[in-house]
Amino acid sequence: xSRSLLPGFIIYGLLLAGIATVRGEFIALALPLVIYLLAGYxxxxxxxxxEATRHLSAERASPGAEVTVTVTIINRGSALDExxxxxxxxxDLTLRFGHTGHLIRLRKDSSFTxxxxxxxxxxxxxxxxxxxxxxxFLRVTSRAVELEAKGQLFVFPPVTRLRHxxxxxxxTRVYAGNIPARVGGTGAEFFGVREYQxxxxxxxxxxxxxxxxxDVLYSNEFQQERAADVGIILDGRLRTNxxxxxxxxxxxxxxxxxxxxxxxxxxxNRVGLxxxxxxxxxxxPGYGKFQREKILFSLARxxxxxxxxxxxxxxxxxxxxxxxxxxxLVSPLHEDDLRPLVQLRARGYQALxxxxxxxxxELSYLPKNKNVALAARxxxxxxTALLQKIQGAGIQxxxxxxxxxxxxxxxxxxxxxxxxxxxxx
Amino acid sequence: xxxxxxxxxxxxxCASLAYGFSQAGMTDPAxxxxxxxxxxxxxxxxxxxxxxxxxxxxxxxxxxxxVWNNFTTxxxxxxxxxxxxxxxxxxxxxxxxxxxxxxxIAGMERRHLARAGIVAALGLGLALLSLVIRINRLAxxxxxxxxxxxxxxxxxxxxxxxxx
Numbered sequence: 001x002s003r004s005l006l007p008g009f010i011i012y013g014l015l016l017a018g019i020a021t022v023r024g025e026f027i028a029l030a031l032p033l034v035i036y037l038l039a040g041y042x043x044x045x046x047x048x049x050x051e052a053t054r055h056l057s058a059e060r061a062s063p064g065a066e067v068t069v070t071v072t073i074i075n076r077g078s079a080l081d082e083x084x085x086x087x088x089x090x091x092d093l094t095l096r097f098g099h100t101g102h103l104i105r106l107r108k109d110s111s112f113t114x115x116x117x118x119x120x121x122x123x124x125x126x127x128x129x130x131x132x133x134x135x136x137f138l139r140v141t142s143r144a145v146e147l148e149a150k151g152q153l154f155v156f157p158p159v160t161r162l163r164h165x166x167x168x169x170x171x172t173r174v175y176a177g178n179i180p181a182r183v184g185g186t187g188a189e190f191f192g193v194r195e196y197q198x199x200x201x202x203x204x205x206x207x208x209x210x211x212x213x214x215d216v217l218y219s220n221e222f223q224q225e226r227a228a229d230v231g232i233i234l235d236g237r238l239r240t241n242x243x244x245x246x247x248x249x250x251x252x253x254x255x256x257x258x259x260x261x262x263x264x265x266x267x268x269n270r271v272g273l274x275x276x277x278x279x280x281x282x283x284x285p286g287y288g289k290f291q292r293e294k295i296l297f298s299l300a301r302x303x304x305x306x307x308x309x310x311x312x313x314x315x316x317x318x319x320x321x322x323x324x325x326x327x328x329l330v331s332p333l334h335e336d337d338l339r340p341l342v343q344l345r346a347r348g349y350q351a352l353x354x355x356x357x358x359x360x361x362e363l364s365y366l367p368k369n370k371n372v373a374l375a376a377r378x379x380x381x382x383x384t385a386l387l388q389k390i391q392g393a394g395i396q397x398x399x400x401x402x403x404x405x406x407x408x409x410x411x412x413x414x415x416x417x418x419x420x421x422x423x424x425x
Numbered sequence: 426x427x428x429x430x431x432x433x434x435x436x437x438x439c440a441s442l443a444y445g446f447s448q449a450g451m452t453d454p455a456x457x458x459x460x461x462x463x464x465x466x467x468x469x470x471x472x473x474x475x476x477x478x479x480x481x482x483x484x485x486x487x488x489x490x491x492v493w494n495n496f497t498t499x500x501x502x503x504x505x506x507x508x509x510x511x512x513x514x515x516x517x518x519x520x521x522x523x524x525x526x527x528x529x530i531a532g533m534e535r536r537h538l539a540r541a542g543i544v545a546a547l548g549l550g551l552a553l554l555s556l557v558i559r560i561n562r563l564a565x566x567x568x569x570x571x572x573x574x575x576x577x578x579x580x581x582x583x584x585x586x587x588x589x
Contacts, residue, residue, distance in 0.1 A: 003516065006478055007509070010485050017489060025492040025501075028555045029485070032506050032548025036513070039544045041582060082533070084523050099525035105533065114525070137540050139516060 040140020177227030236277030278305025438507025445500030
């Protein structure tokens with residue numbers, strides 16, 4: 001409601017009273033108010049022409065890291081006696097230092113710059129505009145304008161460095177990499193012995209086997225190591241990730257997906273990411289650092305969500321992944337997920353399930369009493385049975401207690417031993 | 426600075442009305458105005474800024490009632506003026522809350538108080554002048570000139586208002 005309405009009504013009332021009673025004193029009473037309103041209108045700015053620019057000290061940050069936002073307001077119009085400037089901070093970002101609101105006076109062709117520091121959890125944040133409310137000095141007139149000043153900040157999930165992730169897809173690509181290709185050739189790992197062929201290096205001749213034969217030499221053959229296609233599926237379904245009292249496993253799943261994609265890309269593989277939540281977010285497979293950035297962008301924006309369509313894994317779009325490639329599902333798992341996983345395996349995909357353990361996670365914050373212990377035992381037994389069924393179907397399952405660092409779990413269960421150890425096995 | 430000016434304005438508005446009413450023998454309404462002033466100050470302290478609009482309307486209503494009952498006009502005028510300044514400063518104090526500590530708050534306060542003071546003085550001066558000057562007869566030409574001036578002023582005002 002305009003602030004001039006109240007004195008306006010009072011002035012009208014007093015004028016009507018003065019005319020009705022033919023008493024000049026009423027008019028006299030109204031005069032200070034009339035002067036007040038007239039002064040406000042007289043000194044209101046003729047032309048409002050403000051521009052805003054925004055600069056962020058970093059467009060990518062880690063969770064909780066402070067980013068300095070600098071906003072400059074330039075006045076291209078007439079002088080402004082009073083301007084209330086407010087930068088709209090995206091939800092979830094918190095102000096750490098400085099102020100987003102300022103009450104200033106802007107002369108013609110002058111500018112005002114202010115900075116503040118903000119931080120936030122993982123996510124993609126868009127800065128859209130700066131709100132300015134321009135008043136005359138009495139605020140009889142007031143105009144609100146939105147000044148476009150776009151900016152983007154991505155808070156990436158923390159990426160744990162994994163030394164090596166051993167995967168064994170059925171099919172590999174033609175490019176050299178780190179994945180055993182189940183094909184003999186040049187490599188580091190022993191694959192078999194074959195008859196010597198012209199061109200074989202004398203160093204690969206297996207003298208022990210050759211000594212048992214007459215006039216025939218045998219060469220060692222090594223397993224080729226190539227790049228592979230890897231599809232990472234991040235399960236963001238509410239039914240598997242969200243627990244009572246607002247606790248969620250989703251952040252751990254995101255961390256695991258980030259660490260795995262980083263490690264697999266570093267090994268030279270082609271990696272794609274599918275976020276399976278309220279809707280599907282697909283990052284097309286690719287190689288290298290650029291793909292790493294794309295996946296991190298996607299993970300920064302990933303949010304858990306629920307929908308009837310994607311309530312279970314039945315609608316997993318397997319066509320997105322190349323046939324017989326490696327699929328890594330990062331999910332706390334639900335008992336209904338067994339069937340789709342077995343189907344995935346039956347289609348020829350090599351599957352690995354990374355399961356942040358929901359039982360241990362819930363026990364970490366639930367009160368310790370008999371009932372909770374009993375419930376935990378039952379659920380743990382159910383979960384163990386589920387994981388055994390999954391492993392029985394030929395799917396590798398990595399049960400991760402989130403209290404333990406992910407890299408240590410991967411090192412223990414997914415890494416390949418070094419070559420010198422492998423040769424002695 | 427604004428706070429002191431606000432307290433003085435509320436005191437001016439309510440005390441003038443209370444004095445004017447008590448002069449006329451209406452001690453109970455005079456006491457009400459004192460209470461109104463106290464409530465207004467307390468509401469400002471509790472950041473209930475909407476109370477200022479109601480208090481301003483009540484003060485002007487009280488002044489109008491006093492004028493209608495032939496109480497001393499100067500006290501009624503000062504009451505309305507104090508109410509107007511109190512209402513203005515209450516809103517200004519609210520706006521200052523949005524300012525950052527690094528902003529030129531003192532400068533803004535100084536400028537606002539100076540300008541509001543000038544406006545109030547001008548309003549009071551014109552009101553007093555209107556009470557003193559009595560025109561019994563007005564020449565036709567002067568009346569036409571005044572009408573034209575009023576029409577011109579209104580046109581300018583409407584043109585400016587259309588921007589908002």
